[in-house]
Every structure is written in C-alpha cells, then in structure tokens.
Amino acid sequence: MCFAWPEHVVYLLFLIPLAVLLGYRVTRQRQARELLADADLADRIMPGGDLRILFVRWLLLFLATTLFLFAFCGPQLCRGSRPVERKGVDVLFMLDVSNSMLVADVSPDRLTRAKSGILRISKGLRDGRQALLLFAGSPLVQCPMTTDHAAFEALLGMVSTELVSDQGTAFDSALNLAMRLFERTEPPGDVKEVQGEKVIVLLSDGENHSGNFRAVADALKQSGVSVFTIVLGKPLPAAIPLGQSSGVKKDAAGKIVKTRSSPETMRRLAGDSGGTFFDASEDDAVYDRVAERISTLVSTSRLVMMPVERIPLYPYVLLAGCLLLLLELFLMQGRRR
Incomplete structure (x- = not known):
C-alpha cells in the first residue's frame, strides 16, 4: 500500500473532532430520553430502537467520511521498485x-x-x-x-x-x-x-x-x-x-x-x-x-x-463510501415511515 498524495494523510486528523462530536450527540440523545419520567411517553417520543438506528446512521456517516478522506490520500497498490x-x-x-x-x-x-x-x-x-x-x-x-x-x-x-x-x-x-x-x-x-x-x-x-x-x-x-x-x-x-x-x-x-x-x-x-x-x-x-x-x-x-507498477484503489474506496451513504439514507427514510 502506498499513496499518491501522502501529505494528505494529515487530513485524517479531522476525524478526531468529528468522532467527539458524534459521541456527544449520541450521549445527549440518550440523556434526553432518560430525563423523561414517564417510560411509556419516552418510548413514544424516542423508542429505544429508534435511538439505536440513529446511532447506526451516525456511525455510517463517520465511516463514509473516513473512506472519503482516505480516498483523498490517493491509496494505491504498489508493486516493485526502480x-x-x-x-x-x-x-x-x-x-x-x-x-x-x-x-x-x-x-x-x-x-x-x-x-x-x-x-x-x-x-x-x-x-x-x-x-x-x-x-x-x-x-x-x-x-x-x-x-x-x-x-x-x-x-x-x-x-x-x-x-x-x-x-x-x-x-x-x-x-x-x-x-x-x-x-x-x-x-x-x-x-x-x-x-x-x-x-x-x-x-x-x-x-x-x-x-x-x-x-x-x-x-x-x-x-x-x-x-x-x-x-x-x-x-x-x-x-x-x-x-x-x-x-x-x-x-x-x-x-x-x-x-x-x-x-x-x-x-x-x-x-x-x-x-x-x-x-x-x-x-x-x-x-x-x-x-x-x-x-x-x-x-x-x-x-x-519509485514503484514499477501503481494500481489506483481510490475509486473502490469512494464507491464503498457512497454505498455507506446510501445505506444511511435508506435507514433515514425507513425511520420516517
């Protein structure tokens, strides 16, 4: 594995504050649900299953962002050297x-x-x-x-x-x-x-x-x-x-x-x-x-x-990221229904 633009690896550091933000949002949603005294009312407003789906959606968004940033580095399969x-x-x-x-x-x-x-x-x-x-x-x-x-x-x-x-x-x-x-x-x-x-x-x-x-x-x-x-x-x-x-x-x-x-x-x-x-x-x-x-x-x-052969991998990484976004969109539409 090598990269066409190894200097872009530094942008992966943006994942740290993003992970902190998503973790904070999940924690706040769970705490808001627990603050409701009436358990039946809490289930009607935010069912436990919905909270888990929300967590999965945000996790998918985080993974998709990770793949897009990884693709930005230009991952390649490198063989041989000269x-x-x-x-x-x-x-x-x-x-x-x-x-x-x-x-x-x-x-x-x-x-x-x-x-x-x-x-x-x-x-x-x-x-x-x-x-x-x-x-x-x-x-x-x-x-x-x-x-x-x-x-x-x-x-x-x-x-x-x-x-x-x-x-x-x-x-x-x-x-x-x-x-x-x-x-x-x-x-x-x-x-x-x-x-x-x-x-x-x-x-x-x-x-x-x-x-x-x-x-x-x-x-x-x-x-x-x-x-x-x-x-x-x-x-x-x-x-x-x-x-x-x-x-x-x-x-x-x-x-x-x-x-x-x-x-x-x-x-x-x-x-x-x-x-x-x-x-x-x-x-x-x-x-x-x-x-x-x-x-x-x-x-x-x-x-x-330098490598003798470079096989670009970023199209596949981008495709995987897009599939994760589509899955997140599917979960969002299902929750609305």
Missing part, C-alpha cells in the same frame, strides 16, 4: 507568528509581508518539496513536507497569530523540531531518498525569548542543512497589537509593551549555522534573491526508489 533521478530541494519555511509580527512598521504588517514573501519564494522553486513550520512560544507544523504546491499555498493562506496560543518567540524549540522533521523527511513506503539538499528559510522580526540557540545552530551546520534567515520590521520601538482583540499588549503595571526588530539576532543565527542573512524590511526583491540562492544548491540530483 531508481529514479529527481531534482529539487527540501525547503522548510519557518514563520514567526508571535504577536509582534502584527506590527505595521512594514506594509501592511510583518506577518502579511512574510507570508507573501514565502509565496514568492515557493513559486520560484517549483521542483522539490516544501514544508511550513509556525512558531511563537512553541512550534507547530502547519504543512508537512510535500510536493503538492497548491496544498502548501492553501495552508500558508490560513496562517495567523491565533494558530499558536503560546506566545513569545522561542527559536531553540522551533529549530529542534525542524531538525526532527528533516530526520523523518523520507517519504513513507514507496520512496527512499538517497541524496538531496535540505534548506531552512526562517522569517522573523528577530526577537528571541528562549535564550541560547547556539547548540541547535551548530547541529544544523554539522548536518549540512543550509539556513537562510530573513528579518522583517524596523529596529524602532513599536506597540504590540493583540491579534483579533482590540488594543495593544500591556504589562502587569498597565504600561504598553513595545517591541523592535533585531537584525543582529537573525544575523547571528545565520552565522552560527553557516547560513546567509537577508533583510526584507525595505525590499521585496530579497525573496527573489533567496529563491535564486536556493536554486544554486541543486548541483546534484536525488535518487529515489
């Missing part, structure tokens, strides 16, 4: 989503400017895989390593400071997670990477509240990961907006907390990791230069093992 030469770079974009990135000292604000910059770099690198890691006080993988550039761009468009509730800026924990992501970037099942370049593009205003990141920067350098740091914002004090809330951040004494970009931090991170520093505060053309620099890293091809 070496294939493939060019491209694995690029991990690391984006600071702390509230200080909402400061509008660059137009329209630091975060929006950074997102448009990532999109610009991404469009300049159509070969290879890309991933997106968000960080503030803690890191979050927004998009795993993928060749699906449309999915990457869609997930990039959803980025906001609200996605990471733990505010602050912790470079060390984010870089450690980036290291672990590169350690497991071998595509699952049917593809085995033998050689290829790995790149981190880190976009931030440079504020770091986590202390020393020297150790992880050295580890990145030793592992051969190329690091490009891009600073956004101006080194002048500015109040920190509170995201979707009105007003600005204040300390315990009620004083306005101010922030300023720190190009020195970003320059030091690039130097410690053997990377390159860029300043995007004034010139958007810097993103084109980053894309060009990354393109020069593709001096060799990657050797990957």
